[in-house]
Amino acid sequence: MSDLTATDAPGAPGSLAESANRFGSGSGELLLSLEDLEAVFETDDGVVQAVDGVTFDVHRGEVFSIVGESGSGKSVTAMTIMGLLPTVKVRSGSIMWKGQNLLDKSENEMRRIRGGEIAMIFQDPLTALNPVHTVGRQVAEMGRIHLDMSKKEAGERAVEMLGLVGIPEPRKRAKMYPHEFSGGMRQRAMIAMAIMCEPDLLIADEPTTALDVTVQAQVLEVLVDIKDKIDSAIMLITHDLGVVAGLSDQMMVMYAGSQVELGTTDEIFYSTAHPYTEGLLNSVPDLLSDHSEPLVPIKGAPPSLINRPSGCAFHPRCPYARVPGVCSDTVPTLRDEGHGHLSACHFTSVDWTGE
């Protein structure tokens, strides 16, 4: 378990060591604090428990990652923070943003926060940019609506932002349409749009999934660079543990709508305390290994969020769930493993491996 494959991901050398001293909560001001958030969709087939009791903090200056399979509730969590899912019902909990509960905000107040204080970057930059407007105009529009800029001011700032995210010849590029941009350039443009108002939090929902591997690292580098320049925080939603290993300070692992592990990225990678996280780490290929160890996939498929398994939601797939009457009956609560590292497993890793 201790040979951590994902740390060797491209574009991430040395960053684990750098952040190794950052245990516990992040260094900066507390920006976002979710407290026992529970969000459901009511469908004809039943209630979908999309987010079930999620609690975490995001501080200024840090990269907070949410990791999990498709359908684990990571995007729903982000969209609920932004108030962008009209069909989702928040049953309990709070979303405190700079000390104020976003769930109590009116639509108008939320609109000012969206883009102004919390900005979002989407997965596919091709479909997230409007095909009929030039890139420059779309970036400039942010300044027009949030910063009350004149057309000229906004245009100038848009060009500046496009330059900042590493688009060559931003003045020319600003006049081009999204379809004339490459994938990586589009994502940079999307980032330029998001940082136009220097938001305090950037939510990046799978920002590199739709990109070529070769440009993924570049885009991530831009993202982290920008974070430092505008002194914000990043919430990174991804299923790519390589990306997380390279950039993240704090991370949360989600499974079937609930958080199974929360802590610093190093803690979670080096002293994994949940069998699901271990399963995820084991299914990442290792470029440097001698290929003698086969990849170990997690058996089975993620459960339906309508009929979740009893007890621990992961128990039907868990290789260690052999204690009758515990895993299948009792819902585990988050337990402190030390250093602010929380895990929702009835047992410690010592228990399962017998080491």
Next chain:
Amino acid sequence: MSLPEAVADSGAGEDMFSDEVRTTSLWVDAWKRFRRNKLAIIGMVFIFGLILVAIFADLIAPYSITERDSGEFRSGPSWDHLFGTDIIGRDVFSRIVYGSRVSLRIGIFSTFIAMFIGILVGSFAGYTGGKTEGFIMRFIDMFLAIPYIVLAIAVATVFGRSENSVILVLGLTGWLAVARIVRSTFLQLKKVEYVEAARALGFGKFRIMYRHILPNALQPIIVFGTIAIGSTILAEAALSFLGVGPQDPTPAWGLMVSQGKGDLANAPHLTFFPGLAISLTVLAFVFVGDGLRDALDPKLKDR
């Protein structure tokens, strides 16, 4: 994609402010595809010709619309009267030339009214969704169930028979179909990721509706609008024929067909020429509409 070239020639920094990068706008692409459609080009040329005829009617028409040649009643085409004369000796050619103004005015203004109301209502219904949408759409369905001819008769009785009542009737019935098209396009587009992204970046409802969705929804609207101009001209002819359109001496083409129908056997030119004008005009608009449909469809882009 022009990216590699653009990067390659980006070495020199002195042309930072020039417009040199060739951006192939969507409209340029559309025009290229449109040009390949011969029928659409013919239709477009015809429409331009018709507009010129309407503008310069005073110069083209040899007679005025009321001028009567006392010796010539219902006489066939001749050098004096290119399309012959009608039952009271008026020059049919001149009346058709002036009639182009009536047809275009009715076609364009009533389509404009229909588009304006239709886009407003349709976009609101499509974007808002839920109960509001259901209510608006049932209201539209209800009105679609009333034939426009019945409404035309009602309006003609109240406001009198005139060009303006025809514009009003066709505008007020035409928006229903426009609203349905706009609504369905908005329903599709409001779920598109760039709309979601716009919402996530704090753009307001109306900005999203009119700056972000509407430009992307223009394709079906433009196509429908073009064909609608043609079909309103046809509808005007039908109303005139039924006697609820403009009144004599307005040189409305439909009215001329209607007036000539009694003399179909002995003076067919009275119905033939205005009928031909109607058919060709309607066809031209349909051809152009079809051409636009193909040209503006992004799915056919790489054909």
